[in-house]
Amino acid sequence: MNITKKELDNLNAVLTVEISKDDYADKVHSVLNNYRKTANIPGFRKGHVPMGMVKKQYGQAVLVEEVNKLLQENLHKYLTEEKLDVLGNPIPRNESEIDWNSDDFSFEFDLGLAPKFEVALPGKKALTHYNIVADEEMINNQVKTIRKQYGKLIAKDTVEKGDEITGTFTSSEKEIENKTTLSTEDIKGKKQLTALTGAKIGDAVVLKTKGLFNDDHDNQKYLGASHDDAHGLDIEVTFKIDEVNTRELADLNQELFDKLFGEGVVTSEAELKEKIKEDAEGQFTQQSDQKLLNDVVEDLIDNTKFDLPKDFLQRWIQVSGEKPLTDDEAAAEYERSEKGLRYQLIEGKLRAENNLQVTFDELKEYSKNMIKGQMAQFGNTNPTDEELDSISARILSNEEEVKRLSEQLNTNKMLQFFKEKAKLKTKEITYEKFVKEAYA
Known part of the structure; x- marks a missing residue:
């Protein structure tokens, strides 16, 4: 077997995979021999069917299957060993031209190559990181709402x-x-x-x-x-x-405070307002961080310039789904997904160059902290390490949970990285003004 790569330009290449009879003959013979042992054909005892008859009935189907297996295995191996950074998957170029009655085969595949580029971080423009505060009016309104709710x-x-x-x-x-x-x-x-x-x-x-x-x-x-x-x-x-x-309205007394936060946690109206402020601003931090993340992503996409193999990607989109798309449908889907693909490449480069990949130990620790937080909500504020390890192991045995937690931790890592590396200016603002300014 021989695999060669011909670069058409910086973003497109053609792979040629040449498979000779020597590459597949033994495997095809072995499969047909097994068929011969198990085939039930009228007029012949099991295991005594002539090989010529087996080849006539099953030969080409087995040949096609084994050659395709060989093709896929070696394609993957070649891309891995050559460390080719490709987009999408190889697209067959001459599939309809293959003569399966031949002994030797030559398969061609179009490749879309990932572009080479540099990421400028920090950028030239300073981005706003909002410090959202709970003002007195918001806190007083929340106190009034609580008094109504419990009144x-x-x-x-x-x-x-x-x-x-x-x-x-x-x-x-x-x-x-x-x-x-x-x-x-x-x-x-x-x-x-x-x-x-x-x-x-x-x-x-x-x-x-x-x-x-x-x-x-x-x-x-x-x-x-x-x-x-x-x-x-x-x-x-x-x-x-x-x-x-x-x-x-309910009275602001110890009975109400204990009902809201547990016995003795809050003992005065001033402490109640401070607790409301703390809880509200904790939630605001999440919104501020999400806004910052969105802004940094947009800025990186806008200011990191590189070309993509557009024609290849549109063809790949066209043939890679459950059902083929028309040219127009594939073009529209490419337009919808282009920004996401650009950021995926940018993020991948930042992760690789700054060692931002998530390790299993980090994922385990992250899951244990999440579990501790959830247990604290139900009154268990001091779980043992054995409890945390047991629950964490159960969660991390679930593939969907691992994926979900990995995405959260990945996002947190990127956010922290952006806070350290991006050019930021902090702006203190009330929540009402934040909504008007940030999402106008």
């Missing part, structure tokens, strides 16, 4: 600002009939809020849906409107009031 519900007859109303929305125009509970604080429209204020149990209040709620999606939630109808809904609905309640 007493008191029934009343007349709607006032801040009350919760249970009733049924109806509209013959959009076939709406939906029983729901809402707060007057969910109402955005001033005229609609005025119409509800002072209404009593049993009253049917006519309301315009345009601008009724803070968000058009609430038309789905409260009116039961379809997703398509919810956006920009502009009709009149009737709201028949069945029940009115107000919430008496």
